[in-house]
Amino acid sequence: MSAKHTLLLGVSDSSNRKEFLAEKLTTDWEILTCNPRAEADEYLRLLGQADALVGGGGSTNFPAETSIKLMQIPFTGYDWISPDQLPRDVIFCNTHEHEPTIAEHVLLGMLEWQIGLMRESHPMMVKKSYNHRSINNGPHHREMLGQTVGIVGYGHIGREIARRCKGFGMRVMALSRTKRDEPDLVDWYGTVDQLDTLLAESDFVIVCAPLDDNTRGMIDGAAFAKMKPDAIIANVGRGEVIDEAALYDALASKRIRGGIIDVWYVYPSKEDANPWPSRFPFQQLDNVIMSPHNSAWTEAMSERRWSFVATNLDRFARGEELENFCFTGTKD
Numbered sequence: 001m002s003a004k005h006t007l008l009l010g011v012s013d014s015s016n017r018k019e020f021l022a023e024k025l026t027t028d029w030e031i032l033t034c035n036p037r038a039e040a041d042e043y044l045r046l047l048g049q050a051d052a053l054v055g056g057g058g059s060t061n062f063p064a065e066t067s068i069k070l071m072q073i074p075f076t077g078y079d080w081i082s083p084d085q086l087p088r089d090v091i092f093c094n095t096h097e098h099e100p101t102i103a104e105h106v107l108l109g110m111l112e113w114q115i116g117l118m119r120e121s122h123p124m125m126v127k128k129s130y131n132h133r134s135i136n137n138g139p140h141h142r143e144m145l146g147q148t149v150g151i152v153g154y155g156h157i158g159r160e161i162a163r164r165c166k167g168f169g170m171r172v173m174a175l176s177r178t179k180r181d182e183p184d185l186v187d188w189y190g191t192v193d194q195l196d197t198l199l200a201e202s203d204f205v206i207v208c209a210p211l212d213d214n215t216r217g218m219i220d221g222a223a224f225a226k227m228k229p230d231a232i233i234a235n236v237g238r239g240e241v242i243d244e245a246a247l248y249d250a251l252a253s254k255r256i257r258g259g260i261i262d263v264w265y266v267y268p269s270k271e272d273a274n275p276w277p278s279r280f281p282f283q284q285l286d287n288v289i290m291s292p293h294n295s296a297w298t299e300a301m302s303e304r305r306w307s308f309v310a311t312n313l314d315r316f317a318r319g320e321e322l323e324n325f326c327f328t329g330t331k332d
Contacts, residue, residue: 004028005317006067008046010036010055011074017054017306024310027317052316054309060085062331070316071329074309078326079211079238086329093312093324096156097304098296102236102262103160105295107168109260110149110204112289113232114142144168150202151175152195152219153209153237154186161206162186173198192218199226204234211238219243224250234260236295248280251288258287262295 007029009018014033021031032050036043047053047066056073060081071092078094086092112119121141124131132138149165151158154174162172162185173188174180175198180189190198195218199205205227209215219233219242227233233256235242244265250256264277282288308323315322 004030005051005313006030006032006049007313008043008050008053008055008068009033010043010046010053012037017074020306021054021310021313024307025314027314029313029317052313054313056081062087066090070313070322072309072312074305077210077238083327083330085331086327087331088329090329091322092326092329093322094326095305095308095312095324097308098301099156099160101298101301102157102295103164105262105291106161106206106234106236106260107164109234109289110232111144113258113260114144114147116141144170146170147203148173148201149204149206150198152198152205152207153215153241154180154189155208155210157208157236158206159185161208173202195223196226199223200228202231203228204232207233207235207237207241209237209241211240215241217241217243219246221246221249224255227256229256231256232258232260234262236262239263239265244278244280248278248282251282251285252280254287258289260289262291263293267293 005028007021009021009031011017012035014035018031018033032046034043034046036055044061044063047068048063050068052070052072053068054072054074056071056078057075057080062068066087068087068090071086071090073094076094076096076098078092081092145168148171149161150173151161152175154162154176158174162174165172166185171187172185173190174186175190175192175195177192179191182189207219209218217240221243224246233242233247233250247259251259261282266275266277266279268274276283277290277292282290312322312324
């Protein structure tokens, strides 16, 4: 019989997640819970006792002596931590499972820009009934069919967006550091040095790229200048991948038709619990669809993520290869 492992569950809603994990785990674990923001000293103490940590996104402090061998975050982005901040030989894994819901969010925004049901047609009819329009008079709306979508950062999210765009009869262009062979989903595949081609040909530019030193500000003023005047840009990756000032200028000046923005530049903090999401007044523009970085947030997505966490903990306990490996710590 294998030895019992100890898990430190360091998230704000630890009690609810503890019950879920206890039901899902098939290996033997003792689960300790602690909210690292409310109980910082206790959290550091427990880090010295546990074999695995589930949590992250806050402090990267670790005690000089820790027994942690696995850090599993129950979400995807890890630009807030690097290998040299994690104790040596600790394995760091992340969690996906958000791709379908983000893709649905993006497609909703794209459809709204093409059809304008909730931004134009419905508000008009509530106020003015038919407003002298019928099936064959009044302004035309647009279609998805035949439009080109360019996906910058073709990974898990990009693939789900591509699947849905193909269902609408769209042409799909994709860009990543290395090309993948996916002819059933991607009509044109380029690498980062071919960004200009994607920007010039796309009716919709969807930014899914993670944030790092290479992608920070990659969509800048020069990039916007290469886009079609009728283009729509969406960002569901990280805010800083698109230069903040350049994005505002492109939208405010109507250099491009519009935006679908879910990820931002300013987030709530202890100092300001409800800030505007940028130093620029995007909220005053009439050509942007804004959301508070919640494009993935569904109950089903949350359950999928925590089910994955439980499965990866079982792999760890059995000595099996872990999924979603990101890096190994190097800090002494």
